[in-house]
Amino acid sequence: MEEAPLIKMEGIVKIYPDGTKALKGVDLSVRKGEIHGLLGENGAGKTTLMKILSGMLRPTEGKIFVNGKEVRFKSPADALANGIGMVHQHFTLVDVFDGLHNIILGMEGHGLFSKIDVEKAMEKLQKLMDDLNFQVPLDVPVETLPVGVQQRIEILKTLYRDVDVLILDEPTAVLTPIEVKELFDVLKKLKAQDKTIIFISHKLKEVMEITDRVTVLRKGEVIGTVNTNETSPKELAKMMVGREVVLRIEKPPKEAENPVLQVQDLWVKGDRDQDAVKGLTFEVKAGEIFGIAGVEGNGQTELIEAISGLRKIEKGKVILNGKDITGRPPKELYDLGVAHIPEDRIHMGLVSEMSVAENSILGLHWRETFRGPIGMLRWNKAKEHATKIVKNFEVLVPSIEAPVKSLSGGNQQKLIVARETSKQPEFIIASQPTRGVDVASTEYIRNYLINLRNENKAVLLVSADLDEILQLSDRMAIIYEGKFVGIVKPEEVTEEEIGLMMGGIKHES
Amino acid sequence: MRVDIRGFIKPLIESLIAIVIGILLGAIILAFSGYNPIKAYIALFDGALGSKYGWAMTLSATTPMILTALTFGLGARTGLFNIGAEGTVYFGAIAALILTNIWGNILMGLLGGIIAGIAWMGIPAFLKVFRGVNEVVSTIMLNWMAYFLALYIVLQKIPNPDDPNKTIAVPLSARFPIIIRGTELSWAFAISVIAAVLAYYVLWHTTLGYELRVSGYNERAARYAGINPKKAIIWSFLIGGITSGLAGAVEVMGRPPSYAISQGMANIYGYGFDGIGVSLVGRNHPLGIIFSGIFFGMLKAGATAMQIEAGVPLEMVRMVQGIIVVTVAIPGILDLLKRVVRK
Numbered sequence A: 001m002e003e004a005p006l007i008k009m010e011g012i013v014k015i016y017p018d019g020t021k022a023l024k025g026v027d028l029s030v031r032k033g034e035i036h037g038l039l040g041e042n043g044a045g046k047t048t049l050m051k052i053l054s055g056m057l058r059p060t061e062g063k064i065f066v067n068g069k070e071v072r073f074k075s076p077a078d079a080l081a082n083g084i085g086m087v088h089q090h091f092t093l094v095d096v097f098d099g100l101h102n103i104i105l106g107m108e109g110h111g112l113f114s115k116i117d118v119e120k121a122m123e124k125l126q127k128l129m130d131d132l133n134f135q136v137p138l139d140v141p142v143e144t145l146p147v148g149v150q151q152r153i154e155i156l157k158t159l160y161r162d163v164d165v166l167i168l169d170e171p172t173a174v175l176t177p178i179e180v181k182e183l184f185d186v187l188k189k190l191k192a193q194d195k196t197i198i199f200i201s202h203k204l205k206e207v208m209e210i211t212d213r214v215t216v217l218r219k220g221e222v223i224g225t226v227n228t229n230e231t232s233p234k235e236l237a238k239m240m241v242g243r244e245v246v247l248r249i250e251k252p253p254k255e256a257e258n259p260v261l262q263v264q265d266l267w268v269k270g271d272r273d274q275d276a277v278k279g280l281t282f283e284v285k286a287g288e289i290f291g292i293a294g295v296e297g298n299g300q301t302e303l304i305e306a307i308s309g310l311r312k313i314e315k316g317k318v319i320l321n322g323k324d325i326t327g328r329p330p331k332e333l334y335d336l337g338v339a340h341i342p343e344d345r346i347h348m349g350l351v352s353e354m355s356v357a358e359n360s361i362l363g364l365h366w367r368e369t370f371r372g373p374i375g376m377l378r379w380n381k382a383k384e385h386a387t388k389i390v391k392n393f394e395v396l397v398p399s400i401e402a403p404v405k406s407l408s409g410g411n412q413q414k415l416i417v418a419r420e421t422s423k424q425p426e427f428i429i430a431s432q433p434t435r436g437v438d439v440a441s442t443e444y445i446r447n448y449l450i451n452l453r454n455e456n457k458a459v460l461l462v463s464a465d466l467d468e469i470l471q472l473s474d475r476m477a478i479i480y481e482g483k484f485v486g487i488v489k490p491e492e493v494t495e496e497e498i499g500l501m502m503g504g505i506k507h508e509s
Numbered sequence B: 001m002r003v004d005i006r007g008f009i010k011p012l013i014e015s016l017i018a019i020v021i022g023i024l025l026g027a028i029i030l031a032f033s034g035y036n037p038i039k040a041y042i043a044l045f046d047g048a049l050g051s052k053y054g055w056a057m058t059l060s061a062t063t064p065m066i067l068t069a070l071t072f073g074l075g076a077r078t079g080l081f082n083i084g085a086e087g088t089v090y091f092g093a094i095a096a097l098i099l100t101n102i103w104g105n106i107l108m109g110l111l112g113g114i115i116a117g118i119a120w121m122g123i124p125a126f127l128k129v130f131r132g133v134n135e136v137v138s139t140i141m142l143n144w145m146a147y148f149l150a151l152y153i154v155l156q157k158i159p160n161p162d163d164p165n166k167t168i169a170v171p172l173s174a175r176f177p178i179i180i181r182g183t184e185l186s187w188a189f190a191i192s193v194i195a196a197v198l199a200y201y202v203l204w205h206t207t208l209g210y211e212l213r214v215s216g217y218n219e220r221a222a223r224y225a226g227i228n229p230k231k232a233i234i235w236s237f238l239i240g241g242i243t244s245g246l247a248g249a250v251e252v253m254g255r256p257p258s259y260a261i262s263q264g265m266a267n268i269y270g271y272g273f274d275g276i277g278v279s280l281v282g283r284n285h286p287l288g289i290i291f292s293g294i295f296f297g298m299l300k301a302g303a304t305a306m307q308i309e310a311g312v313p314l315e316m317v318r319m320v321q322g323i324i325v326v327t328v329a330i331p332g333i334l335d336l337l338k339r340v341v342r343k
């Protein structure tokens, strides 16, 4: 006999104002007291579906039932009144407020003069924390706290509003492996208190570990709901992607050769003028992939921007093939054989309003091939080039005249990789090369990076995806607060050790 | 590159719809004020397009507006909000007057306009690139400075000894030949059209134009691509200076009967602001600007006929035109806002 579901969503369709059909008739039912996984690739519609359930978005079509009664949410407040609250992927905390004021924000009663009783609020929060067996400081500005702690404040904020159903949108994306464990402990406690949790993720491992049941979404449709203990990662992956996936990467052993890039005692400042990179020294050799692992925001962005000529170097040296390139502008670096796959493809790697052809020569446009007399741009050559790289890299484009924003994320990324490789580089910087990219393109891009390495190029790979680093790197460094905690060979360490290092704990051996 | 038709159709349809709505709104106002809108519009269109003379007046009114619109349009394509065309026009006109009076030929006059334009537009360019001064602020202030400085020159330095109402005139040898006798339409119109076509060429068929457009869309992508956004900004200002400097030059060298600047500068005043509207309606595209320039020229040329034939007072004519212009500019303004918001 089926338990009656606590939440039932029926035939949910969502068409965004720009015409994107994000959900195409989705059914979902969630039982009371379970941890229900919502699994799907980027763009599958997970966030959209949960924003509808939490009252932030209205469905174009479809019905929602809570405890068998149909509801219509006009705002998040309506959903909260029905006991449903969501912790968003991007936190909604006010940086300069302390935890307490973030939590009670918007709850000061409705009358003009009614004030919330701060002491009573503190009491309630303390009890919540005791029940869940953790402590977070509620009296310091949240911006000074680590991301994992901020996330707990977000969770407290939602629980404080007495929700029974807690929705967590990709909560582990920003956490270290240790923080993930701690989060899972909290989730288990909540489950023991008979709370219902909807856990969004695109990581199979996590879903297998924490959930009771999983619903898999693909391209706005439900592929199925399964009991976690009756399924396997392989089956889930297949449901998620729609075909058998073998994320197997062939990586033949290879001796690295002479160093191509040498970085010596590099210091770089971040946007808020803080020291972001603190005296890094390393080298990347011909024929190797040097990976940098770490939780995002530990200086990776600044390091890459400094090496690629986009950010000022305070101190230290960058040497390429024996030539000092410290502080040289990007154009000069490209001419010396550097290629850069930037982490932010939409705001840096591409001009989304411009066409595929126009984007295919970005950063190559001054080359002899594309320049005619008196600075004319040779469009016929540019188009030939675009056609060639699109074909070689199997980038799916409606036409090379179509604006790049009409491509899917995976194809945008492939276009960048294709363009950067067409520069015939000696040294490639690949920053988060497969973030937000579908599985098929991910496989393609990863294999491609290995190819470059096999061709004796030097590859510097920065990724927040630990699996990616472990799979691809010949050597890897773990970065924490602007310093390397260690440089290791992936096969010589366990994931636990790396997890500790990502949290800043030194690896001793 | 082949002109991308799909990219054109949508803005074109939007602009056409906006024109129809603008005209309808104007009609409503006219009707409520007790005038016959149909009669008024017939007078307007007939006056502007119904005869060779009307066409000539329309195109001559269009001439300077295309050039000032290019200044704004080029700026917008480069991510700038350059509203300094107005002041630049004055100096273009003054420089052309002075140089033609020294050398007496058209080329020197045009050169004068170009140099004055570059010099004056160089100021906000310099302030932006080296001092980080927002170009909206600097160009508005410079417009006022230009106004009083130009007025001083007009009144004190180059007054016409024979006619207290205007400055010295462009000598006969340096005037643009008239295309249609008895009208104000001179070959200066060709300068505008050539400038617009050249601007299109630069933007879409040169590496410089490519760099300008990349910077305009996305400064970070530009830097990443090895483009120096500062260089792009300077070029955008300088080319914009050239076109609005030329606007002033062709206005004094190609507009009968005076071929001079009037004492209050009334005959060269306002083109910079008109240019913003023209550019917005033309979606900041040089070729679109030619057509929207003609639309604006038509409204100007038809104003007299609307007054005389339909008995609509000048203020009313201006108001109706203002409503049409604002409505027609709305899609372009929305485009611009979308970009600003995204930044």
Ligand SMILES: Nc1ncnc2c1ncn2[C@@H]1O[C@H](COP(=O)(O)OP(=O)(O)O)[C@@H](O)[C@H]1O
Pocket: A016, A017, A018, A020, A021, A022, A040, A041, A042, A043, A044, A045, A046, A047, A048, A049
């Ligand atoms: N505000 C929006 N406007 C238009 N399209 C959107 C918007 N938000 C998301 N989308 C699109 O809807 C689809 C589903 O997105 P989303 O729900 O965020 O997926 P997921 O959370 O599974 O990664 C994607 O194709 C995405 O590009």
Ligand SMILES: [Mg+2]
Pocket: A046, A047, A048, A089, A169, A170
């Ligand atoms: Mg999401």
